[in-house]
Amino acid sequence: MSTPQVSRRNFLRTAGLGSAGLFLGLYLPDAAVAMVMSEEEAVAADVYTELTAWILIKPSGQITLVSHRAEMGQGVYHSIAQIIAEELEVDLASVDIQFAQGNEKKYGSQLTGGSSTIRGAYKNLLKLSASARQVLIMAAAAKWSVPVTECYAASGHVIHKPSDKKFHYGELVVDASKLQAPKDVALKPRSAYKLIGKPLHRKDTPLKTNGQAIFGIDKRIPGMVFAAVERNPRLRGKIKSFDDTEARKVPGVTNVIKIAMGVYDMDREGVAVIATSTWAALQGKKALKIEWDDSGFEHVNTPEIYRKQREVLKTEEGRLLKTQGDPNGIINRSKDILDVVYETPYQSHATMEPLNCIGHHRGDTVEIWGPVQAPNWIQDYISKKMGIAFDKVIVNMTFLGGGFGRKALMDYPHEALVISKAIGLPVQVIWAREDDITQGPFRPGISYRCQGVIENNEVSAVKFRTAGQNNDHFRSGDNGKANRSTSEGWLKPYFETIKNISFADVLFQTPVPTMFWRSVYASTNGFAYESFVNELAHKAGKDPLAFRRQYLKEERAAKLIDKIEEVSGWRNKGKTKGFGIAITECFGTTVAQVVKVSKKKGEKLKIDQVWAVVDCGWYVNPDIIHAQIEGAIVMGLGAATIHEITFKDGLVEQRNFYDYKMPRLTDIPPIEIHIMENDSDAGGIGEPGLPPFAPALTEAIFDLTGKRIRKLPFDMASI
Known part of the structure; x- marks a missing residue:
């Protein structure tokens, strides 16, 4: 060559x-x-x-x-x-x-x-x-x-x-x-x-424990100043007026300016306080007095969001994504239909490192430094938004203190460059935790209508419809098609054994900005679809694990079921109560989880153990797999039982970790992880461990108590 x-x-x-x-x-x-x-x-x-x-x-x-x-x-x-x-x-x-x-x-x-x-x-x-x-x-x-x-x-x-x-x-x-x-x-x-x-020790661990690792929030460049921004708490709102008198009195504050940050194809208005330190910028921001104009668009409330979702699921068939056989015909003529709705909440990404970015606008060239997940997306967005040649948009990556999808958005780098252009200096913009929690974008809250027919103890048909915001609509507009992720999380081998299946997406839109969240739509789909499989199993009078074995006959899936049955002791549990199973697939990896729960009289429900079996094909480092699955389970636990984002009059009601609480060490059960060995192509690891946890947990609770949970989050103390 x-x-x-x-x-x-x-x-x-x-x-x-x-x-x-x-x-x-x-x-x-x-x-x-x-x-x-x-x-x-x-x-x-x-x-x-x-x-x-x-x-x-x-x-x-x-x-x-x-x-x-x-x-x-x-x-x-x-x-x-x-x-x-x-x-x-x-x-x-x-x-x-x-x-x-x-x-x-x-x-x-x-x-x-x-x-x-x-x-x-x-x-x-x-x-x-x-x-x-x-x-x-x-x-x-x-x-x-x-x-x-x-x-x-x-x-x-x-x-x-x-x-x-x-x-x-x-x-x-x-x-x-x-x-x-x-x-x-x-x-x-x-x-x-x-x-x-x-299981080799990670090369980045020493850097992160001895302070050598440079995260975005640590980065410094010559001549840099600092900024904090008070942004309109409603995405489509405007600034009516602002008084910066007290802000300018804060020692270290050098300037206060009105700005607009691009969020997808909209602009979020705000007031930026520029200072010689982050502390001064944040204090100056607190001293601002701003009057917002929030007229002309819907101010959403959480109960109303889910009421509307339930209504459209009753009345609309939606946009068909996948179908096979004649599920509608079977469901319409059946007299015994399992017809239920599941609800999943909006969630914040709440990364431990708050959003931050350094921007330097030099005229025909711009440069950023920071914790970014999507350099190419940023280059494309900045190029079009600011009229700068694509190859003149320079993006430098640092370590990220968590991302979960939020740091793939282009808003915070754009905001840093807008401020830099206005003041003629490189500037680091740091978001406070309250900014991060209240501004979004969020994981969309979604409702699911699931219908199924059991005939002769066998599944004749299943039909799924979802109503929730489509992230792609914020990114590129409504293309008239179903959300491409509507079936994400559903195992492909089911299509071989259940002859009548359909997935449809019912259009649902609100002014709330949404974005990818760890495992994307599988995080919500998995709860609905696998919970429904568990309900179908009980309607057919079958053990939930044996039921899956019946319909997941593909070789890798069958081996996965054998393994989760073995390690969890499922086959020996007899009439022991409090066991739940779920299996989901996303990003090329299948994960099975069994959760065991118990409850003593007068005490809170306890998660005794979680077993996870991972089939990711070819893999590099088992310790990293264990860490990612453990982290995903902890994140899934929080999203299922502890935290959610709610809205009142168009405003987010949560502000920080005191009201958007995280799981504590005392909440975390023992977690046992097993990796399937095979030579199949490599699948993903960072995200697939999250979706099966919630349906496995709620099935375990049903097994123990007979109480069926179809709405997340739920309070463990109330069980």
């Missing part, structure tokens, strides 16, 4: 690593082929090279990996390095990691969401690393004038087996850069892995 070329300017801008070395990447026209070049060749060339990933091996032997996705706790910062180190045959400690700037041409999508990073990149990363290893072996063999077959790589060295001579990789980079990387390199079988599949 001919060596693609890269200009000196673009190479240095994207590399930024200084000393010469071996430069490796995946060339887009053929992602199976590695590209190697020396830095001299890269600098001498004059055509831009598009790479999906790259590594630099320095003469010292130090290996630098550029990570194109954000690290927000889910573990990709470490996992990508663990993949590279495996096939490259280097010690993980020798791999340095840097975050890439936003560059869709170079890296493809950089959206960190949908549990997509490892499952979307691992095959190419393995190929790249194996090709790099092989070209280094080729270079060493040539230096020794020996057959390549007599050489092997280990611990960052190439070793000649007969003589035991060795070169470290840094000694080979100049020679390797003159070779063409092989197109086809055999990858290791999983049985030969030394690093992948092992």
Whole structure:
């Protein structure tokens, strides 16, 4: 293959690593082929090279990996390095990691969401690393004038087996850069892995415990000032007037200006207080006196939202997403229909690191630094919103203190740039917790009407309709189609055994801004659909786990059921009460959970144990999987039993953790996690552990008490 070329300017801008070395990447026209070049060749060339990933091996032997996705706790910062180190045959400690700037041409999508990073990149990363290893072996063999077959790589060295001579990789980079990387390199079988599949300590943990990790809120640049913004508490409201007299008296406050922040295709008006410190900006913000104009649009109330959702579910068929067989015909002629409605609440993302961003508007170029999940989306939005060339919008990623989908929105980077443009200085905007909780966007609250028919103790038909806000409508408008995520969370093998199924989305809109939330629609769909499966099982007079075995006959699903039955002791529980089961699938991963509950007289209902079995196919690090599933269960527990966002007269009623409470350590039950072993393609991990928890919990409560819960959240103390 001919060596693609890269200009000196673009190479240095994207590399930024200084000393010469071996430069490796995946060339887009053929992602199976590695590209190697020396830095001299890269600098001498004059055509831009598009790479999906790259590594630099320095003469010292130090290996630098550029990570194109954000690290927000889910573990990709470490996992990508663990993949590279495996096939490259280097010690993980020798791999340095840097975050890439936003560059869709170079890296493809950089959206960190949908549990997509490892499952979307691992095959190419393995190929790249194996090709790099092989070209280094080729270079060493040539230096020794020996057959390549007599050489092997280990611990960052190439070793000649007969003589035991060795070169470290840094000694080979100049020679390797003159070779063409092989197109086809055999990858290791999983049985030969030394690093992948092992519970290795994460590379970012020391950084996060010793203070070296730079989160967005830690970032500083020369000449930076600080800002806090009082925004209209209703998305579509305007500023009628404001008095900044007292705000300007706060020591450190230097300016107060009216601004408008873009939220999707709308603008949210506010007043920004600029100061020499975050504290001064926040104090100045508290001293503002603002009169809002909130006329001309609906001021929503939570009870009314759900009343309207129930009404449309009674009267409208909705937009059909998927259907097979004749569910309507069977349901319409049946005299015994299971017809129930489930309700799920609005939720805040409530990330531990509040929203923040540094923006610097330099005229024809803008630059941001901060905790962002979607650099490419930000570049596109800012380019169009502010009339700046796409490649002049520079996005620098930092560590994120949680994201859950909220930090994929473009509003807070846009706001920082609006303020920077107005004052002519770089500025860091930090949101208070009250801003975060009250402003949204939120996970949409959704109601589900689920209908089913049991005939001869078998499922004849199921019909699902949802009524809730479609996130895509905020992003790109109503396209007249059903919400594409209406069936998310429902297991695909059901379509093979239940012959009459339909999913439809009933259009429902409010002024409340909504956004992706961990596991997206599966977090609410999973509660409704799996709770309904449990109800169908009881109507058929069957054990809920055995019922699923009957309808989930696909091999991987069957093995998953066998495993959850084994580890939870389900088959031996006999007539013991308080066990619940749920199984959901999203982002390529299936998770089964069993929850056991008990209640002693005079005491609160207790969750005794949660068992989770995960089938994510090929995986990197079991410890990261355990951490993500545990975290998802805790988050699912909070969303099911503790917190929700409610509205009164169009205003959010919650403000901080005193009234939007989180689960405490004493609320967390023992959690036991098992990973299925197979060679299927990698699935996601950050999100799939959340959806099955709520339906498993509510089924366990029904098993114990006979009380059926169809509305979230519910108070455990009231059971």
